[in-house]
Amino acid sequence: MTWSNAKNKELQERARKVIPRGMYGHESTILLPDEYPQFFSRARGARLWDVDGNEYIDFMCAYGPNLMGYGFEPVEAAAAAQQALGDAMTGPSEAIVVLAETLVGMVDHAGWAMFCKNGTDATTMAIVAARAQTRRRKILAATGAYHGAAPWCTPRPAGTLPEDRAHVVYYQYNDADSLEAAFKAHEGDVAGVIATPFLHETFKDEALPERAFATAARELCDRHGALLILDEVRAGFRLARGSSWSDLGVRPDLSAWGKCIANGHPISALLGSDTARKGAEAIFVTGSFWFAATPMAAAIETLRHIREGDYLERTVAAGRRLREGLQQQAAAHGFTLRQTGPAQMPQILFEDDPDLRLGYAWVTEAMKRGVYLHPYHNMFLSRAHGLDDIAIALAATDDAFAAVKKRRDVLAPHPIVAQMLAPH
């Protein structure tokens, strides 16, 4: 084994001087195992190289943006061609119209589109548009669901004020009664309900949406004149080639998209039905780079591959193979895994592992063997994850299970994580 991290450590030291805490946000390794690399130098297909040259099969896909494989040639070619003509200009290019038409053609509820940069932009625009449309205040959101990092929704409230979420009301995901109770408690003042296609919280098992819950959400919104907002930022186009709730027969009024829609190029989107157009027309939202043409050209090409390619079947097949292999390995080594969520967006936690020390040790062993797994966040598979990659990954995870089994009695938890997860 030649894994090393000298260059990474040197960069971390430099970073600590000029970046608060050395890094911030979801790509900070502060809650990851100590030896996880913070800095990467290259990515291609399903592979990732850190700054020390260690190569990984990457099961995070940039936390979502990588859908077709890193550096997917057709998308890169479309982006480069547009970049040579113009990106951020004094107005948008034709691409914004083509892209809006494309999404309207692919997502059943959509009659229009607006583009932005962050997933948080799209979810925030959704709640502002819902309030403008209904002239009401309350947004019902599921407890623990992540909708971005703006003051109204950031999971760590430091620097935010009670007023920022004074009109956000919480319900329990998959619990129609709690949703109905929230509507009742704020009769006549509910602007919208926001929900992710399935529940994908960090540090917890994932939960698929129950049809009764999705149907009740739609029905309650209709009955009370509120708008249903689907937050597709993380899951969009990973479950279906259109709206994630199509197979449940539920159409939202607004949906927020981002991450993978341009295979890594920076763009997000708010889509809406024609009944939800009035609110979107009333609000003022903008950003310096929101009209830039290059990510739109990349999105148009990515969406073509979403429609015409086999990425969905491939990610499901690879995810299932991984899941089955891990289940067998865990059993053989005397562990029990909780593998939840869609196979192509898996969450993997260990049973009987309250402070996650087993999981942290296992992903560390796998990482050092060239497989980048995440110990508390759902993972992602891309079209580039072939069954051959899964086989290589499984060989490494098998060794990782064996290594953890051997060290089981001397494992210590990650200090911050242990504190976070300790019973209060």
Add this chain to the structure above:
Amino acid sequence: MTWSNAKNKELQERARKVIPRGMYGHESTILLPDEYPQFFSRARGARLWDVDGNEYIDFMCAYGPNLMGYGFEPVEAAAAAQQALGDAMTGPSEAIVVLAETLVGMVDHAGWAMFCKNGTDATTMAIVAARAQTRRRKILAATGAYHGAAPWCTPRPAGTLPEDRAHVVYYQYNDADSLEAAFKAHEGDVAGVIATPFLHETFKDEALPERAFATAARELCDRHGALLILDEVRAGFRLARGSSWSDLGVRPDLSAWGKCIANGHPISALLGSDTARKGAEAIFVTGSFWFAATPMAAAIETLRHIREGDYLERTVAAGRRLREGLQQQAAAHGFTLRQTGPAQMPQILFEDDPDLRLGYAWVTEAMKRGVYLHPYHNMFLSRAHGLDDIAIALAATDDAFAAVKKRRDVLAPHPIVAQMLAPH
């Protein structure tokens, strides 16, 4: 004259179906003269081509992002080289450290940097960090100043709630007394003061900062334990190669940057002094594309040209030549212009033009002659605007003045703008 707009009109019609109001945000032409093109196909240097193939000398520079010229080769080469390696990955690249070190080296008050995508991200992070640092609530902002399009600051409040700006208190720019009064009214609860380097409002004359005001802002923040936030998003690096208030001898605690720092590639930044590090360490902010390497590589190269090149002297010289030429032309044709702000970020309004019909007619005539000017928003010059371009532009504006003079008695105002500007 071969100017035409058939293709633009066709795209506008398609856009109206799939984009609310046909377009949104600051690049919507809804408040511009009727014939202004909405869609562009290409940009290079100081030139811009609309979808009908009309060529313009562009004095908007994408509303700021274009500083060195569209498609500036050294920056494009750096971006393409990084893109070939990796952009959005499962962690940042070395570029984030180099870029943070670079900005810390260039901006006098800065001890650290955080990167994001929108200018609004950076200004919002600034106020959240100030609140986290001080554990206070009030942010003092100048009446009319633009700090972004989030619920706490968007200029059109549809869909926002009173709570979103419950703790934003307004003062008058360049009026130290009004700032002091705001501090007194909220004694012990002021987290920060936010100010743009100069006042650049739409539809109004620009105002340069008075030294006494900037000094008082610093002094009041120090006396009351509040943080001074400079919103450099629009003006940063266009007035100076470092902090815009350096020549006033005033250092802010936090500064928000964006638009031109990567010459059009999508990135913005929050910089802070070491005394303001604690708040930045406490907050949780993130975005799917905030750690992407390509715009950081573009920024590093852009900043090198900012430090080593003559872009600043060139934009000032070109802006002054334009200003002088226009002043002479206006006088010769019997008009009086109000040209305000820095010559490289000029605002041009007509005297005795309360509903802007003169200005709108003049920019329309100039636009049809190949010069893209803005009738109500400050403009921008780039390094690519040579004195030869200014001479070409001035020939067109001279004809535009003559044409407006001829039609003066039959001009009508833009209907929405006239309503907006009508005395209440």
